[in-house]
Amino acid sequence: MAIKLENVAIAVRDLEAAISFFTDLGLTVLGRDTVSGEWTDTAVGLDGNHAKIAMLQTPEGQGHLELFEYIHPEAIETEPTLPNEIGMHRVAFSVDDIDEALETAAKHGCRPLRGVATYEGVYKLTYVRGPSGILVMLAQELKKN
Structure with missing residues (x-):
């Protein structure tokens, strides 16, 4: 199949x-x-x-x-999904420039949950709370030298 x-x-x-x-x-x-x-x-x-x-x-x-x-029917409002909650979790996007993506997100009132992290020198990434409480992961691959 x-x-x-x-x-x-x-x-x-x-x-x-x-x-x-x-x-x-x-x-x-x-x-x-x-x-x-x-x-x-x-x-x-x-x-x-x-x-x-x-x-x-x-x-x-x-x-x-x-x-x-x-x-x-009328939409049901619930608390925004937490990063450790079971179920539909987040939508993730790779971006060329995480700082530029965060500037764009900020124009919509969306900011990182805590900050921008670096994963093993491979990615810079963060979660932002997007519109309607959606968790959105933004990740920038770091260039290898």
């Missing part, structure tokens, strides 16, 4: 704010739609499912991120 990862989907409080954050980091919007009806009720397992969605793509074209904002 062949299998291929299609996308990661994340429910957000404000679709426009989330799109702005991720497009400023370099993703592009492939498309937008509003979905509802029997097929979405069946697929998602939620009666009355009605949502605005946007599909984004990473610059190299391989990674896809689906963002969706519920119109109905």
Whole structure:
């Protein structure tokens, strides 16, 4: 059986704010739609499912991120995911310049949870709390001499 990862989907409080954050980091919007009806009720397992969605793509074209904002039923707010919590954890991106990526994130009010770390001289990386409390890992590969 062949299998291929299609996308990661994340429910957000404000679709426009989330799109702005991720497009400023370099993703592009492939498309937008509003979905509802029997097929979405069946697929998602939620009666009355009605949502605005946007599909984004990473610059190299391989990674896809689906963002969706519920119109109905009303979205349920929970505490933001903690780094050690079981379940959907974070979305991670490699970046050419972590300082530039953090400047971009800061324009959206998003800052590192603690700071920027260096992993064994290979990566500089950090987690930021993105829009709607999404954990976003940013990692810059360090050049070898």
